[in-house]
Amino acid sequence: MKIFRRIANSPVLDKIALAIVIVLLLFITAVLFGQIKTLEVSAEEVSNSLMIDKEINTLFSQYDLMESAEFRSVILKDSTFEESYIDRKLESDQTLKKLHGLVKEMPQQRANLDTISQLKDSLHITLTALHGKIRPSQADSTAMIYVENAAALLKSLRGIKANMLQHNDEILRQSLGTYRGLTFLTPLTTLILALFSILVFTVAYFRLRRHKDQIQSSEALLQNIVQSTDNIMNYYEPIRDSNGTVVDFRIAFANICNRDYLNLEPEEIVGRPISEVYPFVLKNNELERMIDCYRNDDTIDFERQVTVEGEAFWFHTFVRAMDNGLLEVMRNKTDEYNAKQDLMKVNEQLEVQNSIMSEAKKMAKIGSYTWDMEKDIATISDNFYNILDCEPGEFEPSFKTYRNYVHPDDIEQYDAYGKWFQETQKPREHTYRVITKKGNIKFLRTKGQFVEREGKKVMIGVVQDVTVQISYENDLKIKNRELERSNEELESFNRVASHDLQEPLRKIQMFISRFEEKEKDTLSEKGTEYFDKITEVAARMQSLIRNLLTYSRIGSKVKEVENTDLNEVLQKVQEDYAERIKEVGATISIKKLPEVQGVFFQLEQLFGNLISNALKYRSPKITPKIEVKSEKVPYKEIPTNFIKPAKEYYKITVSDNGIGFDGNNANTIFEVFQRLHAKNKYSGNGIGLAICKKIVENHQGFIHATSELGKGSAFIIYLPA
Structure with a gap:
């Protein structure tokens, strides 16, 4: 049902129905017109048949009058009827000519008229001869012969008359039948056409009424959409100068977004020129472009920046010529622009970081690789090639080609690591040696892991040239061993300082104390001075030893x-x-x-x-x-x-x-x-x-x-x- 309802409400169906209705109306009108024309033809045929009938009777009446006039002149021996005969002859000729015009579309009647013309001429000759036999004093003895000939000709003419009238009656009956039928069908067809027209116009009225309601609803919906959209939507009408040239546009409609974005009330700006309301159209030749757009019936779009109360906004503007005006839609893309600017900054930073990363890889001697183990196809970074003293892309990387660079003494270990990694698929560092293209021996440390790519697992990883680090580690091991020896020596020194050095010092201080108690008073002044210095030096030495022990024990x-x-x-x-x-x-x-x-x-x-x-x-x-x-x-x-x-x-x-x-x-x-x-x-x-x-x-x-x-x-x- 929804499909039928949708089809019934479709504007395409309206167009098809309108076309069908127009065709039907034209067809019925054509039929009616044909019937009317046929009715006219039929009426003409009836009228023509009646005229023919009338003219036939008139013609033969004139022949009878001609015969009567001639016979009267013979019988009455009166020549005064000659003038009457001539008049009847002229009238009969005119009537015959008229009959020829009436029956020009009737072959049989034309043949009859041709025969009548011949008989008419014979009759005229006979009657004229009869007239010549009339004498004022006596009658011609041969007159009766002409009278009999004339009577015979008139009889033939009357026979032709009867045939013509019979044939004309048949045509008249046919024409009357057609006429009666048409007089019945034509009003009926007219009635049907009228009823159909009323039906069509009634349906059209209700559909137009419904479409009008739909248009009003659509206009209300469109108005709501226009007013609720996030875009500025304006319609402008052209302003022309005295020469008819478009120089500006007048605001005919403005939606509420003018207030939201530009702090402009729609009611206050309608009717004003756009160059006055939007001074920014005078920048970057925007007004000229809009005039060209209107003149060329075109569509244009461009970016524009608008400053409102010190804050900058970016709008993507669409301008389209339509209905003798311009429709302008301004979409606020400030957030997009700012995001784009931020993205550009991020991209710039990313480029810098990538550059730094690339340089860092070179400085740290790090390379990367991606290895499809099923197809044995690998991709390695340029710096990986550099580590191997090769030019980027110098060889097609694969397990077999790369294995040729591994140091012979590390081949077994390298293969074991690869087999273990394939079986466990667990990341683990592995260090091995390679012999580069230039014959240099380098230590490489690698670590990889499996990831999903396009539905299959591939191994990605990094390698680092750790030759210098391993050298440093070896040196560090040597220095650590030296440091351990130094620490052992320091511990030994601590033991000596804590016992072997302090023990003699304690004995010296003990003897000084005893000497001070018993012998100091016997010393001279100089000896006492020396003794005090010995005591002071011993105390300072004890403090020094204690501080050194403290320092070394931290x-x-x-x-x-x-x-x-x-x-x-x-x-x-x-x-x-x-x-x-x-x-x-x-x-x-x-x-x-x-x-x-x-x-x-x-x-x-x-x-x-x-x-x-x-x-x-x-x-x-x-x-x-x-x-x-x-x-x-x-x-x-x-x-x-x-x-x-x-x-x-x-x-x-x-x-x-x-x-x-x-x-x-x-x-x-x-x-x-x-x-x-x-x-x-x-x-x-x-x-x-x-x-x-x-x-x-x-x-x-x-x-x-x-x-x-x-x-x-x-x-x-x-x-x-």
Whole structure:
């Protein structure tokens, strides 16, 4: 049913029905016209038959009158009837001529008329001869002979008359029958035509009414679509100058998108020139192009940029000539344009990255390959060819051709790896040697995996020339063995320092102590001075040995790492140096410090050394002040260059108002045994700050110092947050 309903509502069906109706109307009209024409012909035939009948009777009446006039002149011996005869003869000739005109389409009647003409001539001759026999005083004895001849001719004529009238009656009956039939069919046909026309016009009226309703609904729907579309849709009418040339366009219709995109009310811009409402059409010859489009009945499209309240919009504009005007559709493609610009930027970045990647592959000596194992067809990158000292595309890569480059000593291992990889299809690194085209031996490391491509599995992978790395690894193994020996020697030194060096020192200090208790008072002043120096040197040597042990025992890896509260660390340091702080009258300001991952005793030693230095290198003129503060900073803001595993760091600053030092020595003070002051003025052995640096680095951090002579110092520590 839906199909029939769709067909019934189809405009194509309307066109077909209209064509059929027109054909039927034309056919019925033609039939009616034919019937009317036939009716006219039939009427003419009836009329013609009646005229023929009338003229036949008239003709023969005239012949009878001619005979009567001649006979009267003979009988009455009166020649006055001659004039009457001549008149009847002329009339009969005219009647005969008229009959010839009436029966020109009737062969049989024409033949009869031809016979009548002949008999008429004979009759005329006879009657004329009879008339010549008339004498005023006596009658001609031969007159009766002519009278008898005339009577015989008239009898023949009357016979022809009877035939003509009979034939004419038959034609008349036929014509009357046709006429009566046509007089019945023609009104009936006219009635049918009228009824059919009424039916056609009734159906056409209702269909037109329905189509009008549909058009109104379509117009309403189209209006809703036009007003709800995301595109600006306008219709323009041409504005002409005095010469009839189009110079501008007037807005005849504008949808609501003019308000949405251009802040223009549709009601306010209708009727105004587009050059006034849209000044951007005056740029880039847009108005001229639109005029040409209208003049050439064409369609054009172009891109245009419109700035609204400082914001740029991009529109793809379609202009089409139609109905003595222009239809313009402006599609907002700002998002597409911005996306395209972003895509172009991404493509540019991708090209740069591809270029960088290509250069990186060359620098890293990396190549790639794709291998169809079923067909033994491979594709390798240009850099893979370069690794083999070949030109790109120099040989067709396959398992067999590439296998020729594998080092003979690694062939068995290479084949075993390939077989294992095919069976397991698991990625695994494999290192082997190749002999390049130039005879160079290179170590290649490869790793591949299987992927689906076009319904089949292929292997893709990378190879890297690791000849230099393997060389470095071999060198590194040698150096590691050397380092292990150095560590063993250092451990041996630690044992010596911790026992063999300290044991004699303890005995020296023990003898010094006993000598001081019993023999010091017997020494001279110079001897006492020397003895005090021996005591001082022994104490300094003991401190040096302890610091060296401390420095050497700080390993490269932090052990026993835990959450360490630096506030507790600083509290412990203040307790350890409480007497010294009180002795010099120093004030220590410690702001809230964070928790870090570290070893408590190492961090205690770190801050203890820094506090100790601040107390040691104080200015004699002012009261010592020490400040410890902390803040969190991102790794990018750390100006120094070191390996930064964390994204954020705690920046801890320990500052004082002591004597300071020359800023040019900021790096050297962290080296072992580096001192900036004389031993006789400030005690120490130059290991404390080196220990601080090693502890900070052991916690994956960094330490540096800033200072000026006479203006104090600041030690900045960065520890991972």
